[in-house]
Amino acid sequence: MIFLELFIRFFFVGLFAIGGGLATLPFLQSMGETTGWFTASDISDMIAISESTPGPIGVNMATYVGYQVGEISGVAGGLFGGIVATLGLITPSVIVVIIVSKMLQRFKDSKYVEYAFYGLRAASIGLVASACLGVAKLAFWSSEIMTETGSVFAAVNYKSIILSAVIFLCITKFKKLHPIALILLSAVVGIALKM
Amino acid sequence: MMKTLFKMFLTFARIGGFTFGGGYAMLPMLQREVVEKYKWATNDELLDYYAIGQCTPGVIAVNTATFIGYKLKGIPGAIFATLGVVTPSMIIIGLIAAFISNFRDLEVVQWAFSGVRAAVVALILSAVIKIGKKSIVDIFTALIFVVVAVLSFVTDLSPVIFVVTAAVCGLIIKISKEKKAKEDEK
Known part of the structure; x- marks a missing residue:
């Protein structure tokens, strides 16, 4: 199931890429190499498009990759792939930030x-x-x-x-x-x- | 509750939809919408979220949205704010990927973006000045600011390194000041 794989792969990118959207790049490169979903030159296209559209670059890249991968099942598959990849990317950071927020509240007055x-x-x-x-x-x-x-x-x-x-x-x-x-x-x- | 969540979703969608140039470029929009208009957070808190957002995994814009959402309305708030900030990207990138294969090569797009970039420089600069006045309070913080701005621009060092080092410096400076004050009392 390609969509599940998309979610899981982007989940790990989101979990390990620390330091903002461009920190996802090395992870995307190795993802391209292992899965064959996209090439190095696809990645440079993706960066160019992500940088010239509004929104966080990491999210744009995830949506774009997800679309390309899901497109084998048509436009709807592409759009769904974009959503799945993005949700995969942001899920770990939402969880981590919520945990950090809780800790901050506790130590706020320290x-x-x-x-x-x-x-x-x-x-x-x-x-x-x-x-x-x-x-x-x-x-x-x-x-x-x-x-x-x-x-x-x-x-x-x-x-x-x-x-x-x-x-x-x-x-x-x-x-x-x-x-x-x-x-x-x-x-x-x-x-x-x-x- | 639902009404606030929905308002947060829309506000963050507006911010996400008009952020050009990555998470940092979001600062002027956050300042206008989150600090000045809705008073959901202070300028100091924004900077804290930015700094911590660097050291937690994931995209900074998403992390900042999650922080603010969680502060306001707990876990549902975190989810709504975060979904808000990513929704425009998903729609816009999806449309471009589906219909405009030569998006980047369109001359009109390139012209528009040259203009937008010029505006983004001015917007970020004014946000830096406005917020800097409150956070750069003495010679030490001024030094940290300059060193980080220059090193991060000319090197490829991860922002995590800067954030962690600056936090340690902050601790050392403040603790030694405290010690000195105590000794002076004696």
Whole structure:
């Protein structure tokens, strides 16, 4: 039963991939090798699609793999496969997080937990800042153009930088603007300017 | 009860449906919806969930949703929030896989995404500034912040390493401060 196998395999990915969506990659690679469900180049397609669609990357990858695997039983099978793989992926983390939440509630008032969080919060925001740098690099810089032309000035995406600055000003000026509105607006601007 | 659960499902679906660029990019949306609008959690709690979500298995966005859902409404809350955050992905990826085989090659998609990426940079940056003001309180936390941001950007080290090291640093710094304060009293 291929759907049960999908669930179990993704359950183990969810259980062992620690450190966010991209940490699932090595597990997916070995899954592809053992099952023959997909190849290494399928994986790079999956990453590209997962990164350019909304939602957590790990979840997107699971849905995509599940669809490809289930598709042998048609579109409905593909959709079902996507659901099964995703549920497999998230089940272990839901269980673990609930257990951790219970423990946290018990030790919430311990001063040592508070001390650990003092350092941990700074690291947490540091990780978000580093993700921001990662997206900025993708948005503002084209390493392809850099290797093609060898010109730093050509590789910089000025339109993106300006759009980013304008959006940032909007956020600070008009605090009521919802992030969704800004995302939709920037998609429209991207299409209009052929960015 | 049912009403709150449903509201949580919809809120997290909205967050999941508009998060571009992985779990970290969710922060601005979480801040707006979960902290400011519904007051389901504080900024500090959000950061705690993010950090712990790094060290527990699975996807960060899912872990964060589970934490918030559980805090509000126990196990049913955890399940509804988590299903909410993954539902849009399942629908969108399912549709793309079924009908648009050349999704990535469509020029219009690439243009739209260049625009969205620019916005995501600004959104995350403003969230980092807003939350950073509360969590970066002294020279030590500033140092941890800078070191983690830079090292995590330039190396492939697992976030788990940063989180655990920072927690240990936090303990050491605070305990030694405590000791020093006691000695000064004497």
